[in-house]
Amino acid sequence: MTPAPDVLVIGAGPAGLATSAALTRAGVAHRVLERGDQVGHTWAHLYDNLVLHTAKRLSALPGLPFPRTTPRFPTRRDLLDYLGRYADTFRVPIDTRTDVASVRRDSGGWVVRTTAGADRHARAVVIATGIVANPYEPAIAHRDQFRGRVFHSVKYHRPEGFTGQRVLVVGAGNSAGEISVELARAGARVTLAVRTGATIVPREVAGIPIQYFSLALGLFPTSAQRLATSALARVSAVVNGRAALPAPPRTACPKVPLIGLHLADSLRAGTIQLKGGIAGFTERGMRFDDASEAPFDAVILATGYRAAVGLLGPLIGVDQCGFARRRDRVASDDEQDLYFVGHNYGIQGGLYNIGRDARIVARYLSGP
Numbered sequence: 001m002t003p004a005p006d007v008l009v010i011g012a013g014p015a016g017l018a019t020s021a022a023l024t025r026a027g028v029a030h031r032v033l034e035r036g037d038q039v040g041h042t043w044a045h046l047y048d049n050l051v052l053h054t055a056k057r058l059s060a061l062p063g064l065p066f067p068r069t070t071p072r073f074p075t076r077r078d079l080l081d082y083l084g085r086y087a088d089t090f091r092v093p094i095d096t097r098t099d100v101a102s103v104r105r106d107s108g109g110w111v112v113r114t115t116a117g118a119d120r121h122a123r124a125v126v127i128a129t130g131i132v133a134n135p136y137e138p139a140i141a142h143r144d145q146f147r148g149r150v151f152h153s154v155k156y157h158r159p160e161g162f163t164g165q166r167v168l169v170v171g172a173g174n175s176a177g178e179i180s181v182e183l184a185r186a187g188a189r190v191t192l193a194v195r196t197g198a199t200i201v202p203r204e205v206a207g208i209p210i211q212y213f214s215l216a217l218g219l220f221p222t223s224a225q226r227l228a229t230s231a232l233a234r235v236s237a238v239v240n241g242r243a244a245l246p247a248p249p250r251t252a253c254p255k256v257p258l259i260g261l262h263l264a265d266s267l268r269a270g271t272i273q274l275k276g277g278i279a280g281f282t283e284r285g286m287r288f289d290d291a292s293e294a295p296f297d298a299v300i301l302a303t304g305y306r307a308a309v310g311l312l313g314p315l316i317g318v319d320q321c322g323f324a325r326r327r328d329r330v331a332s333d334d335e336q337d338l339y340f341v342g343h344n345y346g347i348q349g350g351l352y353n354i355g356r357d358a359r360i361v362a363r364y365l366s367g368p
Helices: 012-023 077-091 176-184 210-217 222-240 262-269 312-313 350-366
Strands: 009-010 028-033 100-106 109-114 120-121 124-127 149-152 167-171 189-193 270-276 279-282 285-288 293-295 298-301 339-341
Touching: 009 012, 009 109, 009 120, 012 028, 012 077, 012 339, 012 350, 028 120, 028 262, 109 124, 167 176, 167 285, 176 189, 176 262, 176 270, 262 270, 339 350
Parallel strands: 009 028, 009 124, 124 339, 149 298, 167 189, 167 298, 189 270
Antiparallel strands: 100 109, 109 120, 279 285, 285 293
């Protein structure tokens, strides 16, 4: 009988792989549990033309750079290939097709139950499910009356089939912007609904990825980061003669700006129409907060994601942004020997933060 590992890592996306590599270097026995049939299962099912906004040098996980032939901003396919190489390089001990249903305490540590009804035991658990595994769909009035298609952006893959259709994209994040532009270029009649505004910044400044500047900004308080990002967005809109969206409200939760100017170009050119908040579906389309109505054939909810912590049930509390309450970025405030990687987001980039947090977790778990 194989002895139980010291640590169970849940999720074999970038967060789980980086955590595994860090634990291996620290000499900590562990297993990685992945619900899908491959590493990066969630990334494998995102839209085909996804391109990272973060440069490859700062998007690489600890211990392995992207190949030199990879473009500065890797594609989804580039990232998946990289994750596969990462798993092979560090011999990540993965159990695929192992979907976790719940995580609970027992007298000896932790019990992780799979959807197949099997129990796994460990001293410590690392939740590396991130947020992309848990898409969020808001409740919208009269959705059952609408005769067209409605789906979350996580189920969007390519623009084929939307040519000539009236499509409403709801949201103010990078997925909303990219999908809107892609659909408009493919001949769809696109409207983007943005309730609270968004900040649009260029992907590069003078040929330098914006992420490099973000690392420097990360040394300053959040309020200063917001001011600098907003100022950059305003200057970029004026200098480049591009349309700008209304500024978003201030919030304590991480708010990644819309990176890249293609959406601004499309708004200025009129190939994408802009509306405010949505009030509810009609039989043929959508009613907006300004009391106007418009017909649509499809509505894509690019309404973001929430931290995938439901498998912990009442064991933990969450902060105002829906993330587990933590100290030192990764350690649960509510339970001993419980950690989170892939739950810190900001202007520096999610993959950059994953590398940082994986190393912190390894230090905790390899200590006395």
